Amino acid sequence: MTVKEFALPDLGEGLTESELVSWKVAVGDTVQLNQIIAEVETAKALVELPAPYEGRVSQLFVEPGVTVAVGERIVAFEVGAAEDAAEEPAAERPEVAPAVDAAATADAPEPNLVGYGAKADSATRPQRRARPGIVTVSVQTETKRHTVAGERPRATPPVRKLARERGVDLASIPGTGERGLVTRHDVEAFLAAPAAPAAHLATSAETPSAVPGARETRIPIKGVRKATADAMVRSAFTAPQATVFLTVDATPTMELLDRLRAGTDTRERRPGLLTVIAKALCIAVRRTPEVNASWDDAAQEIVQFGYVNLGIAAATPRGLVVPTIRDADALGLGDLAASIRSLAETARAGRTSPEAMSGGTITITNVGVFGVDAGTPILTPGEAAILAVGAVRRQPWEHRGDIALRDVLTLALSFDHRVVDGEQAARFIADIGRIVADPASVIALV
Structure with missing residues (x-):
């Protein structure tokens, strides 16, 4: 079994970035080749991303609402273990992506660009050279990393917006995402706890401006x-x-x-x-x-x-x-x-x-x-x-x-x-x- 990461491809027309609008899959899902896995919004249109591999979704690197640069990784797949994953009980599925066979990944052809779908038989395709600066292989060795005291908590803009709207101080929430990223699930789990300590509530400086009756509403330009x-x-x-x-x-x-x-x-x-x-x-x-x-x-x-x-x-x-x-x-x-x-x-x-x-x-x-x-x-x-x-x-x-x-x-x-x-x-x-x-x-x- 190998883990392959999929980066946001070049969508053409000189576009260098896209906003991830929604995921059509979740971690643990088994996907088929060319199955739609996400929607991204470019400066011109909504585009559906097809699955470049057949396998199991092992990790989602980007949350909806985040703008991603072309070449930045967005999802990882466990390839070659689709049948095992389908038969394995959900409670027993590993939450951590195993070490990657770098040699096997280097020899594997990249998926082709959005709009054309992935090819079922890529044996005849010439091998593409990896683009400089784009990570194609990673090894994950731990499932959780919490925010270090004194550091600004790491979170995506939608999660920060959710925290502001719910009056939660992100610094009080342990981040379970990659490198201590505070996810939407982390915020929702914190709010669902029996009682949130008063010290964890956001200060007045963090009060959201985009709420009903607010005097100002700030809308990201994107x-x-x-x-x-x-x-x-x-x-x-x-x-x-x-x-x-x-x-x-x-x-x-x-x-x-x-x-x-x-x-x-x-x-x-x-x-x-x-x-x-x-x-x-x-x-x-x-x-x-x-x-x-x-x-x-x-x-x-x-x-x-x-x-x-x-x-x-x-x-x-x-x-x-x-x-x-x-x-x-x-x-x-x-x-x-x-x-x-x-x-x-x-x-x-x-x-x-x-x-x-x-x-x-x-x-x-x-x-x-x-x-x-x-x-x-x-x-x-x-x-x-x-x-x-x-x-x-x-x-x-x-x-x-x-x-x-x-x-x-x-x-x-x-x-x-x-x-x-x-x-x-x-x-x-x-x-x-x-x-x-x-x-x-x-x-x-x-």
Whole structure:
């Protein structure tokens, strides 16, 4: 039997760290190859980690809520003893990982990266060289190490938060984790004791700020929120941005949508306003390709794209994400509607992959779903334009020389003024507005 440690792999897209959201296994569990063992949150998405080995989970090095660097160990497996572990009574299972056969571990191939799963037969894979600085073998010789008097107790941020919320002084709790780490179980066991001495209660300086009725709440800046903030600052202070607005009578489009919905068999392919505007954008790009472009500072070139990879800004419980519909200009209304719906559902579930949020050429953000009429959206880094779609309002509007109640909305286009001139931006948004006001006008633009 050998013990193999699994480090957080490179998840791609230049990501260097991830937050461990939850474990799907516990110490002592027997896992199968490619079984999902954990969820981690990158700066872009939730990612499931598959088991790289078949065996028994012997140790979890990281608790949920902790941010882990790529290459840092997160779990250890006892490999080659799965059947023995399954048959052995739980009370008799060893709590300590046995010494590792270093030679055997060095010869064993590493698991491949997340998203591809582990391969059942790795005999034909070339051996990878171990990355410098990453621990691949360890020997554990004791089950408990308590905090030394006078030292700041070792605990992860979630455990410290739990202790603050429950008014417990961590220094009074013996840590049973690795190197004296105070775990959540240690805190809960302390609280479950018959009576906790008064001296063990936290001082007023440790009173939590994130409690009901508190005057302040501190929220760690990490994950999607951190990535979004970095991207917006980079975009706002790199590209000179300007915005043009257009208010348009969208009544003909709303009437068209009523007819299209009535004739659509499946809900997935039923177009909405965003679908029509996305299609209008793809058509308008043909006449004004300057908006579907990027500024390459290193090469001192403007790159114009002959395709539209359309980013759709989506508000999710985890923050703002911008997944991409690739080659959106090649899709009809039904396929575009299905793509937008699938993209939104995946984003809200937190399952959008990092790859799906890269490679965009132009973006749409639908602020109208929040009842907002207009705004000045900030560019997605690397793109030259972003279109904001406002709410549809039933209001008085000039129509055929008279005043009538019409469905009116406002479009806002922010653009990189290094790449796009004001005239080009105005022509582009006017083309989109013309399609929304008169869908038949697309014939003149195609």
